[in-house]
Amino acid sequence: MDILAFLIQGFAVAIEPQNLFLALVGCTIGTLIGALPGLGPVNGVALLIPLAFNFGLSPTAALILLVSVYYGTMYGGRISSIVLNIPGDEPAMMTTLDGYPMALKGRGGEALGLSAVASFVGATIATIGLTLFAPLLVGFAIRFGPAEYFALFMLAFATIGGVTSGSYTKSFIAACLGLLLGTVGLDPASGISRYTFGWYELYDGVDFIAALVGLFAISECLVFLEDTRRSNPVGQQLGSAVPGMKRARQCAPTIARGSLIGFIAGVLPGAGASLGSFLAYTLEKRWLGRKGDFGNGDPRGVAAPEAGNNAAAGGALIPMLSLGIPGSGTTAILLALLLSMNITPGPLLFDQQPDMVWGLVAALFIGNIMLLILNVPLVGLFARVLRAPTWLLMPVVMLVAFVGVYSLNNSAFDLYVMLAFGVLGYVLRKLEIPTVPVVLGLLLGGQMEFNLRRAMAISGGDWSILFGSGISIGIYVFAIALILAGMLYSWWLERSGER
Amino acid sequence: MISQESEKPSQPPALGDRIAGAVLAVLALAAWWYSHTFVTGFLQPVGPGVFPRLVCVPLGVLSIYLLCRPGINQRWPKGAVLLRQLGLLVLLGGYAGFLEPWGFLPSTLLCSVLLIRLFDASWRQALISGAVLTIVLYLLFEFALGIPLPDIPMLSD
Amino acid sequence: MAILQRPLNTLAAAALLGLGLTVSLPSQALPISSCLAPADPGGGWDFTCRSVGKLLHDLGLVDSPVQVVNMPGGVGAVAFSNVAGKRADDSDLIVATSTVGITQIAQGRYPGDVDTMRWLGMLGTDVGVVLVDDDSPYQTLDDLLEALVDDPSSVVMAGSSGIGGWDHIRALMLAKAAGLSSDQIGGVRWVQFDGGGPAVTQMMGGHVDAVSTDLGEIAGFIQSGDVRVLAVLADEPLAPPFDDLPTAVSQGYDVTGYNWRGFYTGGEVSDADYQSMVDTLKSLYDSPEWKQVAEHNGLVPLWRGGDEFTGFVRDTAEQVESISREIGVIQ
Numbered sequence: 006m007d008i009l010a011f012l013i014q015g016f017a018v019a020i021e022p023q024n025l026f027l028a029l030v031g032c033t034i035g036t037l038i039g040a041l042p043g044l045g046p047v048n049g050v051a052l053l054i055p056l057a058f059n060f061g062l063s064p065t066a067a068l069i070l071l072v073s074v075y076y077g078t079m080y081g082g083r084i085s086s087i088v089l090n091i092p093g094d095e096p097a098m099m100t101t102l103d104g105y106p107m108a109l110k111g112r113g114g115e116a117l118g119l120s121a122v123a124s125f126v127g128a129t130i131a132t133i134g135l136t137l138f139a140p141l142l143v144g145f146a147i148r149f150g151p152a153e154y155f156a157l158f159m160l161a162f163a164t165i166g167g168v169t170s171g172s173y174t175k176s177f178i179a180a181c182l183g184l185l186l187g188t189v190g191l192d193p194a195s196g197i198s199r200y201t202f203g204w205y206e207l208y209d210g211v212d213f214i215a216a217l218v219g220l221f222a223i224s225e226c227l228v229f230l231e232d233t234r235r236s237n238p239v240g241q242q243l244g245s246a247v248p249g250m251k252r253a254r255q256c257a258p259t260i261a262r263g264s265l266i267g268f269i270a271g272v273l274p275g276a277g278a279s280l281g282s283f284l285a286y287t288l289e290k291r292w293l294g295r296k297g298d299f300g301n302g303d304p305r306g307v308a309a310p311e312a313g314n315n316a317a318a319g320g321a322l323i324p325m326l327s328l329g330i331p332g333s334g335t336t337a338i339l340l341a342l343l344l345s346m347n348i349t350p351g352p353l354l355f356d357q358q359p360d361m362v363w364g365l366v367a368a369l370f371i372g373n374i375m376l377l378i379l380n381v382p383l384v385g386l387f388a389r390v391l392r393a394p395t396w397l398l399m400p401v402v403m404l405v406a407f408v409g410v411y412s413l414n415n416s417a418f419d420l421y422v423m424l425a426f427g428v429l430g431y432v433l434r435k436l437e438i439p440t441v442p443v444v445l446g447l448l449l450g451g452q453m454e455f456n457l458r459r460a461m462a463i464s465g466g467d468w469s470i471l472f473g474s475g476i477s478i479g480i481y482v483f484a485i486a487l488i489l490a491g492m493l494y495s496w497w498l499e500r501s502g503e504r
Numbered sequence: 505m506i507s508q509e510s511e512k513p514s515q516p517p518a519l520g521d522r523i524a525g526a527v528l529a530v531l532a533l534a535a536w537w538y539s540h541t542f543v544t545g546f547l548q549p550v551g552p553g554v555f556p557r558l559v560c561v562p563l564g565v566l567s568i569y570l571l572c573r574p575g576i577n578q579r580w581p582k583g584a585v586l587l588r589q590l591g592l593l594v595l596l597g598g599y600a601g602f603l604e605p606w607g608f609l610p611s612t613l614l615c616s617v618l619l620i621r622l623f624d625a626s627w628r629q630a631l632i633s634g635a636v637l638t639i640v641l642y643l644l645f646e647f648a649l650g651i652p653l654p655d656i657p658m659l660s661d
Numbered sequence: 662m663a664i665l666q667r668p669l670n671t672l673a674a675a676a677l678l679g680l681g682l683t684v685s686l687p688s689q690a691l692p693i694s695s696c697l698a699p700a701d702p703g704g705g706w707d708f709t710c711r712s713v714g715k716l717l718h719d720l721g722l723v724d725s726p727v728q729v730v731n732m733p734g735g736v737g738a739v740a741f742s743n744v745a746g747k748r749a750d751d752s753d754l755i756v757a758t759s760t761v762g763i764t765q766i767a768q769g770r771y772p773g774d775v776d777t778m779r780w781l782g783m784l785g786t787d788v789g790v791v792l793v794d795d796d797s798p799y800q801t802l803d804d805l806l807e808a809l810v811d812d813p814s815s816v817v818m819a820g821s822s823g824i825g826g827w828d829h830i831r832a833l834m835l836a837k838a839a840g841l842s843s844d845q846i847g848g849v850r851w852v853q854f855d856g857g858g859p860a861v862t863q864m865m866g867g868h869v870d871a872v873s874t875d876l877g878e879i880a881g882f883i884q885s886g887d888v889r890v891l892a893v894l895a896d897e898p899l900a901p902p903f904d905d906l907p908t909a910v911s912q913g914y915d916v917t918g919y920n921w922r923g924f925y926t927g928g929e930v931s932d933a934d935y936q937s938m939v940d941t942l943k944s945l946y947d948s949p950e951w952k953q954v955a956e957h958n959g960l961v962p963l964w965r966g967g968d969e970f971t972g973f974v975r976d977t978a979e980q981v982e983s984i985s986r987e988i989g990v991i992q
Binding site: 044174175181182184200229230401407408415421427431432437438 | 524539552559560562566575580585593604615616623624629637
Binding site: 147148149150151190191193194195208209274324328329330349351352353354415416459462463465 | 732736738739742743747772814817823824850851852853854856858859862863865866867868869880881882884885887958
């Protein structure tokens with residue numbers, strides 16, 4: 006058991022007082038940055054990379070600091086999701102669905118605590134999977150070719166009807182709208198610009214964060230303006246940050262299932278963490294059926310995507326470390342970190358630099374534990390922030406979002422994009438068309454399209470390649486079963502609603 | 505959607521959804537038509553126009569379905585509320601436009617004061633908090649986060 | 662993606678701005694502070710930025726660490742158009758590019774031509790390889806090319822560039838050398854992935870048959886023995902540890918395909934700033950550290966800078982354009 010020895014050694018390094026202190030600093034700074042709408046892991050890590058070099062930290066120490074910042078920003082994104090209904094980054098989007106309703110019911114603290122616990126468990130399960138099965142899983146991951154990835158994206162969009170409680174038609178319309186918006190920009194395969202209408206700023210596509218902040222933050226602000234005298238709906242109490250035993254028992258199976266789904270999605274480099282958290286949410290919703298109250302503040306609706314997201318981030322380490330392929334935006338940042346420390350992930354990394362691999366795993370673990378502990382004082386802090394009057398809170402949120410989005414590309418154009426999406430988000434809300442599928446279409450559409458085109462290039466234009474392997478057929482069968490189950494379910498809901 | 509559960513869906517099922525259905529159907533049709541301009545000079549089994557068209561089909565069909573069988577909407581804003589919301593958009597749009605030509609500090613100060621006023625604070629509150637907010641944001645981004653903000657009035661694009 | 666870090670004299674500017682004054686500071690040569698990698702982390706352009714950026718700081722050629730910004734899209738077109746449109750006079754910005762970028766320009770796929778930018782210099786060159794999975798039926802380059810000539814659609818090839826990109830063109834040059842006729846050349850199946858690593862991984866999974874890409878990006882897979890290299894597209898055998906890989910030339914196909922790595926900057930950077938950037942890169946090239954980094958990653962150190970480099974880029978673009986026409990990629 007060489008692996009175990011290395012892992013223990015990694016932990017021994019990670020829990021040295023200096024490194025623990027770095028983890029604490031990193032998590033705190035990261036959380037604060039991540040809680041600002043529009044600012045995310047990229048900002049946090051970019052901020053601290055020069056710092057890590059300037060202080061002459063050892064590679065392991067630098068890794069711990071940066072990983073902690075990274076985790077901190079992810080967690081910070083949850084805070085604004087739950088407390089303000091404004092997600093900081095894309096995996097946090099799923100957390101708004103039940104986290105914010107929980108906060109409205111005065112259980113925001115619990116939602117935050119649960120998010121930290123579920124993240125921790127998800128990451129732990131992923132770490133165990135990584136430790137035990139990495140070589141096996143690499144073999145599994147490479148069996149996914151373009152056709153299989155396309156099937157996986159079809160599955161994601163087949164389950165999209167279950168995202169929110171609204172009508173299926175409207176969910177699918179929202180998804181199609183997102184997919185269409187996702188095709189805007191230069192087509193990488195041919196270099197042709199699509200739907201840019203000569204606007205050079207759109208060559209890069211619709212900026213994802215600008216769209217996300219617009220759809221959620223600006224539209225939230227427009228809703229607020231309907232009644233400015235109304236006090237902050239989340240109220241002044243967040244409640245306890247520690248989920249009780251009963252809640253823990255209720256959520257444990259959800260967290261386990263979410264972690265498993267997320268882990269599988271993470272291991273597949275073309276799928277990514279956001280798909281992991283999304284599938285964890287929608288599949289759990291289907292699994293629970295009537296037993297769940299997803300969309301109305303069901304704690305399991307927070308636990309599932311959080312566990313899924315972190316398990317996916319952990320699972321994505323496998324292709325990232327052993328193949329050098331970043332599966333998601335999150336691992337891309339970690340890959341950039343490793344490269345900046347002259348560590349080149351690839352098939353030889355596990356053999357040649359096992360200390361780095363397991364040092365990284367240990368660092369991820371320490372970061373998670375640190376967040377779990379930090380959660381208690383942070384909930385108090387954010388409860389205090391919420392006590393600010395609405396006339397101050399909303400403008401602050403607005404301006405931070407504005408400057409944050411501006412700083413992404415130093416582009417005023419992104420601000421107009423954000424405003425346009427804000428109006429779109431508000432109109433969609435009024436129409437009761439869910440906004441989450443729009444973002445998912447925007448986010449996943451590109452990879453979906455390119456895998457389709459790759460598959461067709463391999464087959465020379467023969468569409469039957471899409472159903473050419475056991476894996477893809479299996480995924481389609483599963484997707485169709487889910488659609489049918491969903492249609493039956495909504496038909497049954499309508500029937501029972503008529504009574 | 506979520507923060508609105510206190511308001512009952514009040515309008516008869518129809519108008520909003522019908523308009524949205526019509527608009528989206530037209531959008532799908534236009535996007536379909538426009539995708540035929542994506543031409544490459546070399547052979548690809550699936551070119552740049554195919555995927556947008558594949559998306560336009562369900563979008564169009566579902567939009568027409570929505571047009572024919574509309575669901576429920578929330579209450580649409582009217583009168584003063586609508587005016588206030590338009591005010592917000594104009595204010596933020598103006599801010600986006602003036603941020604670079606004016607520089608961060610003056611444009612943010614102006615925008616934050618007006619924004620706070622829009623949320624029904626008094627002039628006194630707005631001026632003081634606006635000024636503090638502007639300075640805090642400036643310090644936060646420029647120095648703490650190391651993200652440069654437009655300081656020297658430069659070209660407007 | 663974020664564009665970060667444009668250090669300006671913020672304090673002074675802020676003080677002036679507070680008074681509402683409009684000022685324009687005299688232009689001054691800024692040290693290189695950011696490197697734009699027109700690809701996702703992990704690819705060749707990203708590696709160029711990160712290794713050069715780190716060395717610039719390590720060698721004391723710049724005061725603060727060079728910020729690497731990833732701006733993927735359009736095989737570099739997004740970054741190109743961004744620099745042309747917004748940062749044409751940023752004298753602290755360098756952008757990683759390579760033969761791949763020049764190929765795109767030559768085929769008119771960037772919004773601009775060679776003269777849109779100022780070409781700083783190249784620091785080293787990567788070498789094209791053609792490889793198959795270690796349990797592929799194709800044992801030699803002859804096997805692969807025979808199958809290709811026999812039935813062009815029987816072999817699915819992949820790489821990190823799109824149709825008509827450098828990886829594709831190199832593969833087709835080999836097929837042409839093996840006797841594939843011009844009218845059949847369009848029948849070769851080509852799949853684009855996001856980089857050499859994903860292409861090789863997909864080949865290991867059995868989804869494509871052969872990969873044509875650069876050595877540097879996938880050196881780890883060669884060293885681990887997961888793939889079999891059929892040919893390197895170099896004039897001479899490479900330096901160790903890749904010295905036992907056969908060249909295409911040695912197997913009777915007169916095809917070479919280098920992929921140099923270098924940098925450009927915006928077209929409106931002043932002559933003085935341009936010269937100081939070229940000098941900085943030259944100092945970097947002259948250091949033993951760069952030679953070490955380059956060789957460690959399968960790059961052959963090679964310097965061309967300033968006007969010489971600009972001329973070289975023009976020549977390459979013309980060559981690629983004529984090859985593209987010849988094999989029918991552009992009309």
